[in-house]
Amino acid sequence: MKLSELHPKKNPAYSPNLYRWMRKHGAITREWIEMYKSDDGRTYLGTLEADPVVKEFCGTVIGSILTEGGRAEDYCHMGLTAKNLTKVEGFWEEYLRIGRCALDKDHYIYGDERWDETGDTRVCKWCGRVEMRERYTFTEQRERWVYDAEVQS
Numbered sequence: 001m002k003l004s005e006l007h008p009k010k011n012p013a014y015s016p017n018l019y020r021w022m023r024k025h026g027a028i029t030r031e032w033i034e035m036y037k038s039d040d041g042r043t044y045l046g047t048l049e050a051d052p053v054v055k056e057f058c059g060t061v062i063g064s065i066l067t068e069g070g071r072a073e074d075y076c077h078m079g080l081t082a083k084n085l086t087k088v089e090g091f092w093e094e095y096l097r098i099g100r101c102a103l104d105k106d107h108y109i110y111g112d113e114r115w116d117e118t119g120d121t122r123v124c125k126w127c128g129r130v131e132m133r134e135r136y137t138f139t140e141q142r143e144r145w146v147y148d149a150e151v152q153s
């Protein structure tokens with residue numbers, strides 16, 4: 001697969017920042033870049049070095065790629081190896097299908113460009129996820145110090 005196939009003009013669900021990062025770091029084909037999850041719960045895109053001695057991971061956390069694009073630093077992480085990284089199988093197939101939702105499964109980021117809103121329902125334009133508006137009342141207990149003149153006498 002060529003980098004041009006990830007261009008945001010191909011599909012509005014594709015991330016302009018991911019495209020810029022892939023282009024800047026010479027990722028001509030997606031086969032070189034894979035998604036990995038670390039034991040501490042972070043998600044990265046990059047390459048696990050095949051060198052049998054070093055075997056360290058080179059790449060960047062997803063959040064940095066999505067917010068900084070081509071400016072996101074791409075470096076080798078001394079402590080990240082095959083021992084504490086798990087490859088996410090099928091990432092690129094999912095990305096090609098639903099775009100940025102494959103990177104942001106909880107739908108935390110991207111506002112209006114992502115949602116089609118009708119009344120109290122909204123549908124993600126990229127993956128089809130449906131969310132309903134929930135209305136609730138929030139009560140919060142607070143405390144403060146008050147002066148009581150009667151106690152003072």
Ligand SMILES: [Zn+2]
Nearest residue numbers: 101124127129
């Ligand atoms: Zn979605």
